[in-house]
Amino acid sequence: MGGRPSRVGRGCAGCRAHRPAHGTGNPQVGLRCPTGTGHGGVHRLAGRATPERGRSLPGALRSVAGQVALARRDSPARGRRHVAVATTLTRDLPSTLAQLRAGRISEWRAALVVRELDCLQPAERRRADAEIAPRLPQLGDRATASAAAAVAYRLDAEAVLARIRGAVADRRVTIRPAPDTMAVISALLPVTQGVAVYATLRRQAKVAAAAGDPRTRGQVMADELVGRITGTASTPDELGCRPTPSASRSTW
Secondary structure, eight states, X not given: OOSSOOTTGGXXXXXXXXXXXXXXXXXXXXXXXXXXXXXXXXXXXXXXXXXXXXXXHHHHHHHHHHHHHHHTTOOHHHHHHXXXXXXXXXXXXXXXXXXXXXXXXXXXXXXXXXXXXXXSOHHHHHHHHHHHXXXXXXOOHHHHHHHHHHHXXXXXXXXXXXXXXXXXXXXXXXXXXXXXXXXXXXXXXXXXXXXXXXXXXXHHHHHHHHTTOOSOHHHHHHHHHHHHHHSOOOOGGGGTOOOOHHHHSOOO
């Protein structure tokens, strides 16, 4: 990657201090501007990835996503998400993009707007963008997502409801490894079911605490979850995992 700097790295217009010296070829710099203007490199590349440039749109975006992932030291999947957000901002949300480039909102806040308006048609997205963008600098992350969702529902309630139905169809259980021979089990559920599961486990933890159970609330909830799913009532202590007093104290 020596020689000329990457086009991604040259995309940080208005923030010269964050550009690499000529010949360093560090593409990451154009995407790390603290004001958010550095994301302009992604926006420009996404805007150029059009069929008129002689390549199919999916292929062009895959190439851009690879450059973005490399520049940000991210995975290819994250690179594709960055490019998807940048493409929507560039084509359908110019006012939100202007706020991002001016450094008045964060990249994450802009991504929240993209997420909540994604179910709308392009013309409706632009209407929502013009309405919500001026308010974004005064809103927090949660308020931004709520405001964008409210505008989307007012413009096309059926599209929002269809997205919700699609989200329910995506319910699933996943597992990933954790340190010290542990694992994280995650369940993506409709909110009513998720709240019911958590409330049931927490209720059992309160019953156990009232009975003098020495385990913490989290331990009881975890053991109850395993017991209800597998039909066994074993705990880590029964597996020989009870920590010794010296091991249970931090030495830091």
